[in-house]
Amino acid sequence: MEKQMVIQVEHLSKKFKNESALKDLNFSVHAGEIFGFLGPSGSGKTTTIKILTGQLAQTSGQATVLGKSVNQIDESIYEQVGIVTDNSGLYEKMTVYNNLKVFAKILNVKKERIDLLLERVGLLEHKDKIASNLSKGMSQRLVLARALLHKPKVLFLDEPTSGLDPSTAEAVHALLFELKESGTAIFLTTHNMDEATKLCDHVALLNDGLIVEHGPPKAICLRFNSNKRYRVLLKGEQELELPHSLETTEQIKEWMKNDQLLTIHSCEPTLENVFLEVTGRELV
Numbered sequence: 001m002e003k004q005m006v007i008q009v010e011h012l013s014k015k016f017k018n019e020s021a022l023k024d025l026n027f028s029v030h031a032g033e034i035f036g037f038l039g040p041s042g043s044g045k046t047t048t049i050k051i052l053t054g055q056l057a058q059t060s061g062q063a064t065v066l067g068k069s070v071n072q073i074d075e076s077i078y079e080q081v082g083i084v085t086d087n088s089g090l091y092e093k094m095t096v097y098n099n100l101k102v103f104a105k106i107l108n109v110k111k112e113r114i115d116l117l118l119e120r121v122g123l124l125e126h127k128d129k130i131a132s133n134l135s136k137g138m139s140q141r142l143v144l145a146r147a148l149l150h151k152p153k154v155l156f157l158d159e160p161t162s163g164l165d166p167s168t169a170e171a172v173h174a175l176l177f178e179l180k181e182s183g184t185a186i187f188l189t190t191h192n193m194d195e196a197t198k199l200c201d202h203v204a205l206l207n208d209g210l211i212v213e214h215g216p217p218k219a220i221c222l223r224f225n226s227n228k229r230y231r232v233l234l235k236g237e238q239e240l241e242l243p244h245s246l247e248t249t250e251q252i253k254e255w256m257k258n259d260q261l262l263t264i265h266s267c268e269p270t271l272e273n274v275f276l277e278v279t280g281r282e283l284v
């Protein structure tokens, strides 16, 4: 069955005075899909999220979220949308728990879900802390929990794991996978190529407001794998990188026969390498 299209963007452009921040963007995101918007600082990621969430008007082109034009977004859409960006809007003087309680009431969500979500983002033991006393990573997780209270159909995440320690980032990834399984469409921005490769069904690489590559991360990397190479580790800690050739095939066969081969990996480029090749720029 064809999955429902949740976000559709057609020829979207944005100018700030004379500066073109977004140039003719085209992409779509379906239910149950994690879509990664990747680009270096200043490439236009936040501007795109702002347009898609009705906080900024585009200069030209069109975009719809849940079938509604972004120019007609009103408060009612927030019942189905979750947004996690820097401007968290937490109630600084309230406890962690009460921050969620206020939103649960507004969104008509049962209170039992609060503890469940706090546990999932690792904040249950901090539920009575005042929000202003939370660390950056904790505040980030509280904003994520808040965005998930009402099981949104679409979730916008600006750099969801920046500043989180690896185990908390891992917990956030698990939560995102679970949401995806339940049918939520997730639009995330990141600088982190490993995160994008692991999480995203599709990615768009953005450079200076222009999408320069688009597709499943693995497919993009394979497309740029013109110079096939293999990395092998042999007994005795000898590590070699070999070209794709008949000679290499014979050599590998020989090592296998003599039980010399410990590991073998293909050396296709990472998304980071692809970005560098396409734009001449690092993705930082």
Ligand SMILES: Nc1ncnc2c1ncn2[C@@H]1O[C@H](COP(=O)(O)OP(=O)(O)OP(=O)(O)O)[C@@H](O)[C@H]1O
Pocket (backbone or CB within 6 Å): 016, 021, 039, 040, 041, 042, 043, 044, 045, 046, 047, 048
């Ligand atoms: N309100 C604004 N007025 C003028 N220019 C703006 C405005 N907002 C963004 N820009 C410009 O648009 C471009 C894209 O900015 P944007 O914040 O979308 O980038 P980004 O990819 O999210 O960067 P980062 O990863 O650093 O958050 C930048 O050149 C920025 O200076």
